[in-house]
Amino acid sequence: MKNEYALFDHVPLGIIVCSRDQTVRFWNSCMEDWTGIPRQEIAGKSLPSFFPRLNEARYRKRLDLLLEGGPPIIFSYQLNGCLLPHRDPHRLERVQHITATSFLGKDQERLALLAVEDRSEVSARIRSARLELIKRIQTEETLRKTIAEKEFLMRELNHRVKNNLSMILSMISLQQETVESESFRSTLEDLDGRIRSFSLLHEMLYKSPDTTNIRLDIYIGNIVREMFESLRNPDSGAVLETEIETIELPFQSALYLGLIASEALTNAMKYALNDRGGGFISISVRALSDGMIELRVRDDGPGFNPGIDPMSGDSLGMKLIRLLATELKGELAFNTDDNSTTKSGVELIVRFSTGI
């Protein structure tokens, strides 16, 4: 074995030098370790006689081209497997990446230099990371499908609930026609309004791509406008003004806020407009800078009767408003002072945090 290549015994690569007929001229110590073949045994012998796969045409052709002075070639592990395995078949297969180049040796003889990198350790890590990645992608895909199915079912459920509520509303409407008592008719009217709030919410949920959040400008805007139109005297000049910002809230919070708005509107129409020739009601919902949401329902009516405390009133409407404000973990207040911004009438204010 020529010692002109002895330096290659000190590099962390397997190094083989071959002549044109693939006779081994040099075999470094790394190759001895990785194959179990000592250099004394392989030196001067044909490389393919130890590693028969190199005799296959696909390798011979490329090596021949290299030894004719062609460009460097690569044998990657993924495409070729382990081309230079350990002679003991029970030893762990090494992940080899081979780069072959040619050079001119002594007497201008064309020689091939094969540099063998051992990528076993990094390969094991990559394989396990890749398997993990594939598993995660599959899990994500399954989750996406499950969510899509759930959303479909939720939409279907909301559709059915909405249809059932529409049937209940029809029955209430039929009942109203047969009722003679004015107070019972009014009770049915209130009930109709409350159920309508639920019905509209479920309608929005099944029509929207988002089955969990509700846009307040659409939901509350529609409820109050619909209710105002159905309750007002068509001959009166009553006016409803709405200013509702585009805010999205989860289903439950939107429902509670919608119910409060419709109860407050019903009260205003009953007690503030109260068959006056005109009147004014305004409803606003906005997001405050501190992250709170604020609902205001204001009218220009005569205000509360003396001695009436709205915070402890026992009408069903007021009870509901207090209960729903508590559910929202919100603050409820009424402005009734003539010197306040309301000038006259009543202003209901509900503030709550979106964090519920």
Next chain:
Amino acid sequence: MIAFKPDMMDALTELVGLGIGRAADVLNSMLDSHIGLSVPSVRLVQGAELVEVLSRDGGNALSAVQMRYSGSMKGSVELIFTAGEAGKLVDCIMGEEIVQTEEGLDALRSGTLCEVGNIVINAIMGTLSNVLKLHLSYTVPSYIEGNARLLVDEAGIVEGHVVLLAETEFTVETKSIQGQIAIFFSPVSYELLHAAVREFADIPA
């Protein structure tokens, strides 16, 4: 830059096509599955334009195999893919499930792409140098990834460089993977190429 007349451009396209055909033969003999290779278009662009051309095709995350050459001519060759297409090619060749990622290739898969790129580049440059009687020597193939600017900088491109850009389509089973072969020529090498192609196509000066 001296323009290639249409006849010369045809001859150059034919040579690249020949090289691609040889590359397909070698790839098919290396692999069990059939790989189709075609070059839908070959064009010459100024080096300065290349960043723009590659960026247009999703040049923020590119994977490339690069070899430098010297001898009769001096320059470098790159087989370039978007990161997604590179991963797809390796997975298709290996018959593995395609894992879509924009993050480039790991060491094992980049080794595979390096071998594929090595085969394609050797076949094309071998054909060009044999037919045009050029004597070239090459560096070992290396894998690089980055944006279009990095790939062009890695090719050592300077003012006046010309790039032969060949769109390349790999077909593995029913899947198609798009790439680009970019051969960078220094101004002097470009003139030599021009003269060699003119002689090959037997076109008077």
